[in-house]
Amino acid sequence: MATERPRDARHREIDAIVEAKAGGVAETRDEADKYTVLGAASRRTFANWLTPTEEHFVCHRNDIPDADADAWTVSLTGEFDGELSMADVRDEYPTVAVAHTMECAGNGRGQHRPETGSVQWDCEAAATAFWTGTPVSSILRDHGVTDPEGRWLTAIGGDPSDGDDVFARSIPLEKALDDCVLAYEMNGEPLPREHGYPVRLIVPGWYGVNNVKWVEELRVMDSMVVEGSLERPGEHAHWQQVSYRIHPRGNEPDENETVDTYDTWAQLEGAVEHPYPFDANVMSLIGTPDGASPITVRAGETVEVRGVAWAGDDAVDRVQVSTDGGDTWIDAELFGPDYAGTWRLFRYDWDAEPGRHTLLSCATDDLGRRQPSRISEPDAWRDALENDEYPWNEGGYASNAYEPNGVEVQVHADDDRNVSK
Template sequence: MVAERPRDSRHEEIDAILDERDGSVTETRDDADKYTVVGAAHRRTFANWLTPVEEHFVCHRNDIPSIDEEAWTVSLTGQVEGSVSVADLEESYPTVAVAHTMECAGNGRGQHRPETGSVQWEFEAAATALWTGTPVRSILREHGIESPDGRWLTAIGGDPSDGDDIFARSIPLSKALEDCLLAYEMNGDPLPREHGYPVRLIVPGWYGVNSVKWVEELVIMDEMVTEGALDRPGKHASWQQESYRIHPEGVEPDAQATIDEVDTWAQLEGDVSYPYTFDANVMSLIGAPDGESPVPFDRDGITVRGVAWAGDDAVDYVDVSTDGGETWDEAELFGPDYDGAWRLFRYDWDVEPGTHVLFSRATDELGRRQPVSISDPDAWNEVLENDEYPWNEGGYAANAYEPNGVEVTILEGDDE
């Protein structure tokens, strides 16, 4: 497994981000004291479609590299040869903007009982931004790559490790040619340093670990990255074959050269032993009311608002419960509807004074619905049938709805 040694510089990075964003994000507990991690400070972030950069979560393990944009290039290697500069990306290729809901694969790790290690995210590591850049297919086709042919694209980050492991992630070349881009802008502004400046891979609808920051090399390969697969020193496969795999406690998954099924939920259903975290599982969050303070009674009712997403798949519908899961009503989906980005939902609540527990649960177009809770560690094979999400050693890809509920107090009419 990847070594998790404390990194003093993470505190400097976090302090700088917190100071710049002035209360829009908050530091998240990191048991390894290794990652730079901040997440949305308030639930109301999830009542809006577009996430401001100031509220967007940040997560990376290594230090931000020293960057000279004019000298930075992305090398093309493996079954292709060449390179592109940042200026090439901005001036010599088509420019597109993609709406993408990015969720850390560890989002919800802090809801596992007993706790797993590392970053103790609750629900704050998800956000939707507009990413502007160059389609990966435009670059690869100019260099002779026209079809996927079952191959893989491995992206390598330029962030320096304090060990010998290289941050490398592989995705199917079919996905790269379909909708991925090398981004250099975020919400219309230059890419911030902590989000991968000067260039970041964006993999729409997939967990954030696949959207490699500070990209310095793209490798076309017949297989996923495995140990020794790259033409460079160091350990190559940690972030593909060891970390970000879903498995019970005490298991060390075997490296696989290739897999046919990349849908994370389908892998969980048995198509792949110890799934890889690729596309995001169906998920939803209530953003308002946020439960941070009591809400005055309104005889006309209160609108519950939130967001729902499902990776490569579309959200079919969202149910809302205002009585702790006893009864459910369907919410209305509205607002922008883009592949790979979350949908807004709203529900008109005929409210009564008192304290209420609100839940939301989304169902995707394939009929897959958020489970109720996270299982015990000793349960594994049968948990999906029991409406549970499997507790796993890395705490990855959790999407249970009960841990994300919000308690709301509605005041009597004359209460202050």
């Protein structure tokens, strides 16, 4: 696949983004030397509800287009027809702002053993931002597209690739009509180039791969994108039908024109063979303590354990915290903003004793689905979920095991002689 070749501009691009983001992100290893990948530089990012743009992860595989918003257009193709300028997108339709917790589908890939290929994320590829733009439903309805039954919306990115290959992703038209947005602002400012300037598709609660950057075409179809369905040269179904499929070692996923189940967890339970990562699985991360430095506590003092938990299209029902490596669990308090498609803050006041402790968090969604404890061995695919394991898969996608995300914390007792009076 041409799109996996090393990209000469990658390292210069990474250096420029790290500088622009003032150290809020750090590079993550990419075996193919193709992707630009930067994740949150500190776990403290996950102690706050809103992620500053400077700390929001970045992931793309092609060059950033040299875009001019005044000249950029979005073509409407397939079962509707037209072309929108950015002025049309901004001025001819309602403006909305949506909060969205975006997680890379490969977040946690680097925790798989044996290691899978591609980007070796640990847990740093998740963030929550406000995205301002035009409801996709307004554009669709304005062009007579109202019936979602059995239909799909394919978004195609304008990022230059090798040859005629394109980055294209399909989402159910039902989701597009529900809450998706063509965004041109992020956290109240124009989209940064690396986040999709001048326009990006935002799919609330769904993995980042579905949130296509640099959108140049929206196509309404009666199927997902498959080879030959876009009426253009080059390969264009790779990122829907080959990559970003969850499957055991050594399997080649079959191309599907459509699926009836979009919930990623339900697909993993057997609804779809070789699932597609659409909405995010239930997940949680501790932000503080971050484990980067020891904690010093006075007698009678507690330490606040704070983090975030999310569940894609579903809601977080419960978060439990363990301070002894999983031997015992305590319910944490959920607090702060409670928006669909975004994470919740949680906290627990920990009566910390001196010594080394392993802190874990485990979330449960409102359908009763609880994070599994670990990632399975490669050959345990069929029984993994039943054995409290997330199935090891060849792409390392949609992982949500809680043990690999534990935080090792050293606690010191305070010496009253060193306390300022």
